[in-house]
Amino acid sequence: xxxxxxxxxxxxxxxxxxLTLKCQQNFNHDTMYWYRQDSGKGLRLIYYSITxxxxxxxxxxxxxxxxxxxxxxxSLTVTSAQKNEMAVFLCAxxxxxxxxxxxxxxxxxxx
Amino acid sequence: xxxxxxxxESLIVPEGGMASLNCTSSDRNVDYFWWYRxxxxxxxxxxxxxxxxxxxxxxxxxxHLNKASLHTSLHIRDSQPSDSALYLCAASxxxxxxxxxxxxxxxxxxxx
Numbered sequence: 749x750x751x752x753x754x755x756x757x758x759x760x761x762x763x764x765x766x767l768t769l770k771c772q773q774n775f776n777h778d779t780m781y782w783y784r785q786d787s788g789k790g791l792r793l794i795y796y797s798i799t800x801x802x803x804x805x806x807x808x809x810x811x812x813x814x815x816x817x818x819x820x821x822x823s824l825t826v827t828s829a830q831k832n833e834m835a836v837f838l839c840a841x842x843x844x845x846x847x848x849x850x851x852x853x854x855x856x857x858x859x
Numbered sequence: 860x861x862x863x864x865x866x867x868e869s870l871i872v873p874e875g876g877m878a879s880l881n882c883t884s885s886d887r888n889v890d891y892f893w894w895y896r897x898x899x900x901x902x903x904x905x906x907x908x909x910x911x912x913x914x915x916x917x918x919x920x921x922x923h924l925n926k927a928s929l930h931t932s933l934h935i936r937d938s939q940p941s942d943s944a945l946y947l948c949a950a951s952x953x954x955x956x957x958x959x960x961x962x963x964x965x966x967x968x969x970x971x
Contacts, residue, residue, distance in 0.1 A: 790963035
């Protein structure tokens with residue numbers, strides 16, 4: 749079986765700071781996703797990528813950038829952290845229209 | 860308005876009871892539906908998927924799909940306290956966009 753590794757597990761940033769979250773998968777999946785989950789809520793799609801160097805915006809992309817330089821890695825940048833952005837960011841991967849696997853998440857706190 | 864709507868937002872059932880969760884998509888391009896379960900503090904894990912009209916059963920869990928109305932439902936019989944979790948519905952399209960869109964979830968609590 750494979751694994752999705754997200755780093756860091758916890759990220760504390762200052763308001764206005766640029767912050768980067770990283771994700772690596774060894775499933776050899778083509779598609780990777782970044783979701784944001786506010787406490788007790790559903791998942792909102794920020795960015796997804798269907799192959800290396802591809803980027804597609806989700807409904808929540810404003811305020812974020814993403815990068816997929818290798819098939820196995822997908823990074824997310826918060827361009828200017830805001831206090832109302834405290835959430836868990838989940839990275840996921842899949843082969844299209846098959847089960848999506850999730851990492852354990854990065855918990856972001858903005859002070 | 861969210862493209863994938865779930866109801867109810869929260870549900871409390873007694874141990875041994877039946878839990879019924881609903882999900883509807885407003886995007887007519889979707890034709891694949893997924894149910895994920897997320898226990899507190901954990902990541903979501905796929906529970907069941909359904910792509911064809913009708914019903915699919917796996918143990919205590921049954922999903923229904925009506926493709927004409929883009930409505931799916933998840934039914935859990937003989938509910939157990941370990942079933943207490945956030946249940947997330949997701950939808951995707953077999954062609955076109957590769958997005959996987961989730962709903963806002965149903966928080967299920969099974970009371971012993």
